[in-house]
Amino acid sequence: MATQTADTAQLVHQARQGDAAAFELLVRRHLRAAYAVALGVTGSDADAEDVVQESFVTALQRLDDCRDPQRFSAWLMRIVRNRSLNYVRDEGRRSALSLDDVTVRSKDSPSLDAERSQLREHLMEEIEHLTRLQRGVLLLHDLEGYRHREVAEALGISEVSSRVHLLAARRALKARLTGRYSA
Amino acid sequence: MSDSDRVDLRALDPRLDSERWERMVRGIMRRSSEELLRRRARTYTPTPIEGLVAMLRPALAAAAVLTVASMAALSRPVAEATHPGSFVESSRLPEPVTIWLEDGSPPTATDLYVSNGDL
Numbered sequence: 374m375a376t377q378t379a380d381t382a383q384l385v386h387q388a389r390q391g392d393a394a395a396f397e398l399l400v401r402r403h404l405r406a407a408y409a410v411a412l413g414v415t416g417s418d419a420d421a422e423d424v425v426q427e428s429f430v431t432a433l434q435r436l437d438d439c440r441d442p443q444r445f446s447a448w449l450m451r452i453v454r455n456r457s458l459n460y461v462r463d464e465g466r467r468s469a470l471s472l473d474d475v476t477v478r479s480k481d482s483p484s485l486d487a488e489r490s491q492l493r494e495h496l497m498e499e500i501e502h503l504t505r506l507q508r509g510v511l512l513l514h515d516l517e518g519y520r521h522r523e524v525a526e527a528l529g530i531s532e533v534s535s536r537v538h539l540l541a542a543r544r545a546l547k548a549r550l551t552g553r554y555s556a
Numbered sequence: 557m558s559d560s561d562r563v564d565l566r567a568l569d570p571r572l573d574s575e576r577w578e579r580m581v582r583g584i585m586r587r588s589s590e591e592l593l594r595r596r597a598r599t600y601t602p603t604p605i606e607g608l609v610a611m612l613r614p615a616l617a618a619a620a621v622l623t624v625a626s627m628a629a630l631s632r633p634v635a636e637a638t639h640p641g642s643f644v645e646s647s648r649l650p651e652p653v654t655i656w657l658e659d660g661s662p663p664t665a666t667d668l669y670v671s672n673g674d675l
Contacts, residue, residue, distance in 0.1 A: 391596030393585065400584050404577075408570050422580060429584045433591050493567040500568075516565040543561035550563060 385442035388433065400429055403446055406517045407453045410527060413509030414457035416501050424460050428453040450527030454509075499549040506530070507542035514539050 381402070387395035407428060411421035432439075432449050439448045500508055509528050513519040514535070519527065521535040528535070571577050649657070652670065656663045 388592075389595065390599040391592045391594070393589070393592050396588060396592060397581065397585055400581055404580065404584075405569065405571060408580075412568070426580065426583050426587060430587045430591070433588050489567050489572065496563075496565065496567055512565065512568070515562060516568055540561075543563065546563050547561045 380443075381445050382442035385436065385439060385445050389436050396433060399445070403449055404429075406446065406513065406519065406527070407449060409512035409517045410450050410453045410509055411457045413512045414454060414505050415461055416505075416508065418497065420460060421457075424457045425453065427460075428456045431456065444526075447523070447526040451529065454528060495550070495553060499546055499553065502549060503542050503545055504538075506534075507538050507545070510535050510538040511542040511546065515543070 381399070384395045384399050388399055404425065407425045408421055411424040411428070412418065415421050415424060428449070432452050435452075439445055441448075500511070503511065506528065510524055510530075513524045513527060514521070521532045521539075524530075524535040524539075525532045530538075566572070570580070652663070652667060656667070
């Protein structure tokens with residue numbers, strides 16, 4: 374039986390044998406990071422949600438290919454990133470988020486209070502103007518708390534590149550938000 | 557790296573909306589159920605006792621059939637167990653006729669004449 378303290382490799386091993394509790398724990402542990410990667414690429418809340426769900430199902434189907442279960446997270450993030458890119462490319466999805474999307478999601482989320490919902494909406498609108506890579510690095514580092522090494526591994530870039538993109542993303546986002554609220 | 561430009565992104569955390577978060581988890585688990593089931597079936601290994609029983613099952617079945625057959629045979633009345641005799645014997649035909657039948661040879665005219673007296 375999976376427990377909260379079980380390490381990732383053990384959970385992967387149990388999930389390979391069809392242990393639903395172990396797999397659910399893996400999902401809960403990595404969902405936010407996966408969502409951050411998907412959101413970074415798709416730029417859309419709803420699309421990110423779809424991609425994340427597909428990615429976890431795909432990851433389970435290919436779990437035997439995860440050679441180093443200890444590094445399950447990096448392996449999963451590559452799947453999420455690739456699926457996100459395919460999603461945007463193949464489905465002709467927009468890589469940016471429109472105000473309509475945010476409004477719809479907000480209606481779907483009654484538990485979000487109005488103030489947070491508005492802040493979320495503004496952030497999404499401004500993040501849309503960043504590049505995909507900047508979004509990915511920013512969300513993984515500043516939202517998920519990944520280190521540059523982990524960001525680099527998840528997004529298939531170098532650590533230096535991760536640092537450069539984070540710096541640029543932070544500056545651009547701050548400038549846009551400052552402009553929005555000072556106007 | 558300057559943290560002064562860092563923007564608070566916590567509003568984007570999907571976990572803040574617990575309802576949506578749980579819906580995502582449930583969605584993933586629902587879509588994964590078939591694969592999890594397949595994996596459970598693939599990796600199922602019987603316990604040593606289950607394995608032993610599975611191995612012995614054909615032998616146990618054969619032994620059970622033999623036991624039933626033996627008990628049925630032993631429970632039959634002794635009279636029935638004796639040899640009932642052939643059809644020719646049980647038909648109570650005159651002796652000459654039974655001899656022809658057992659030999660499988662057709663009777664001669666003399667045989668028929670002689671046997672007429674018996675019939």
